[in-house]
């Protein structure tokens with residue numbers, strides 16, 4: 001069973017360990033730099049990218065403005081098409097709903113297609129407690145699950161593993177979960193993919209219950225959309241008799257037509273493709289095609305708190321493309337695990353503290369896990385101003401007082417450490433000194449000049465951030 | 475423990491409270507292009523062809539008359555001895571193949587599909603700019619599982635009628651109430667070091683036949 005993020009150390013401690021791990025850093029650097037260049041190419045193909053991005057932003061904002069209506073419309077449409085809609089106020093309730101639905105089928109196994117929402121709520125662990133085994137079927141999720149590991153990237157959860165490590169995990173652990181790895185398995189990506197195909201096929205063919213998330217839910221039609229590459233999603237969405245989809249309430253879009261915007265924005269931002277290999281769309285149930293029972297679990301779990309925050313609510317526009325991770329100099333060095341939730345990187349730094357609050361040291365430190373360089377904003381296909389939200393959340397942490405001050409101090413240490421020692425980070429050196437400057441003049445790494453040129457960096461002074469903020473925003 | 479209906483009220487209530495002070499959002503400005511491609515059917519078809527090839531689909535052109543022979547050859551070249559025939563597939567399309575035909579009129583089980591080498595289908599639509607074929611379970615396409623489990627998928631696109639340039643042109647022509655699969659090249663993964671590898675769980679070979687008369 002995969003691990004859990006609960007009880008993780010705060011960002012600075014976790015990041016420090018990651019930075020010392022040279023294999024991890026090498027894997028991350030290689031992967032993020034590869035995808036960065038490809039994304040830029042895929043985006044440059046479309047002359048109207050800026051207009052698409054603006055439309056994506058506006059559609060999401062408008063949807064959020066009337067989220068209640070759109071959710072009610074979605075519920076009516078899904079129900080009319082033969083589905084059943086459930087509402088979950090928090091993770092515990094969502095997990096209980098899913099466990100009860102699976103138990104009602106009499107099954108003790110489910111196949112899962114990668115879903116951020118089910119990671120966020122810790123569904124697999126909850127199902128295990130209920131005696132239900134959840135098989136992850138996305139290749140990267142399989143690597144994470146077999147390696148008893150945690151995901152570290154939205155799109156490529158096993159991005160921290162290289163091919164040799166993956167080969168070892170398959171060879172050593174596939175037999176514990178079903179069909180063993182083929183003898184003499186090499187570390188060629190094609191052979192590793194073939195091993196996964198063989199390992200999972202019997203599970204797909206016998207699966208009675210599938211669990212998914214969704215990238216989009218169309219309110220006017222009740223249609224759910226899952227984009228993917230491997231075909232494991234199609235297997236989970238098509239072959240089982242019962243399908244349960246757990247989806248955050250912010251995933252709703254008003255109209256069918258809106259997909260023309262998001263299906264252009266998402267694949268190019270995410271995998272740098274004109275279109276991902278497979279997209280499945282379904283509306284309720286269809287006689288003789290796919291699951292006979294469809295359950296949609298609409299998840300709040302902190303989203304309505306986020307919605308209430310004037311500055312922070314823009315985080316709910318996120319379409320989980322992961323472009324912001326791939327350009328982030330802090331993510332590249334710290335790795336995904338340091339963010340302590342299903343959402344790593346810049347989006348995690350603004351989403352997690354809003355979904356979970358900032359009561360723990362980890363969550364309070366997340367808004368400081370950034371150099372405010374703005375690269376994330378530049379690439380975000382729905383124009384989330386991540387630096388703006390980070391600054392806003394820092395202010396909130398500072399204003400907590402009492403425990404907040406302690407948390408803030410811990411968090412400031414994280415920021416100081418991350419931002420003042422790019423060279424130390426690169427070399428993976430042990431971190432000792434703390435200097436006073438909060439903000440780098442120049443960012444490390446390729447592309448840094450472009451970002452700094454394309455965006456005015458907020459000047460950060462020597463004195464504590466809180467004082468500075470108070471003085472400048474009183 | 476809360477009852478389901480009270481959670482519904484709670485969530486919707488929280489949404490409404492969160493939005494109480496929010497000003498009305500403006501109409502969405504749809505300033506983006508309806509298409510990125512000149513309105514020329516031959517050019518659009520070439521673009522579809524190129525983009526499918528770019529994502530490692532096999533692409534072939536044929537006249538309607540030559541279709542049976544081409545389909546027969548594609549199946550034979552891949553050593554397909556059995557082929558799934560979705561309801562409504564024109565019989566002529568398989569007239570040039572000696573692969574044993576398995577009909578889905580009584581639904582084949584997943585295990586039966588797994589032991590079948592290939593499937594031949596039509597499609598609802600193809601989108602040139604993204605190199606996509608869209609299946610909507612219509613006649614000659616069948617239910618979604620048919621094009622998922624066999625390892626070879628031969629998909630016939632009738633040009634120019636079934637080909638559009640762009641996504642904004644595609645969506646109004648599709649019926650969202652139908653179950654849909656959008657296919658852009660064979661199954662692939664980038665999960666190992668972000669390197670694209672073709673062929674994971676879906677058909678590892680996708681052959682697209684563009685019928686032009």
Ligand code: SF4
Pocket residue numbers: 269317318319320321322323324325347376379380381382383384
């Ligand atoms: S915040 Fe923007 S760039 Fe980051 S994952 Fe979400 S949509 Fe993508």
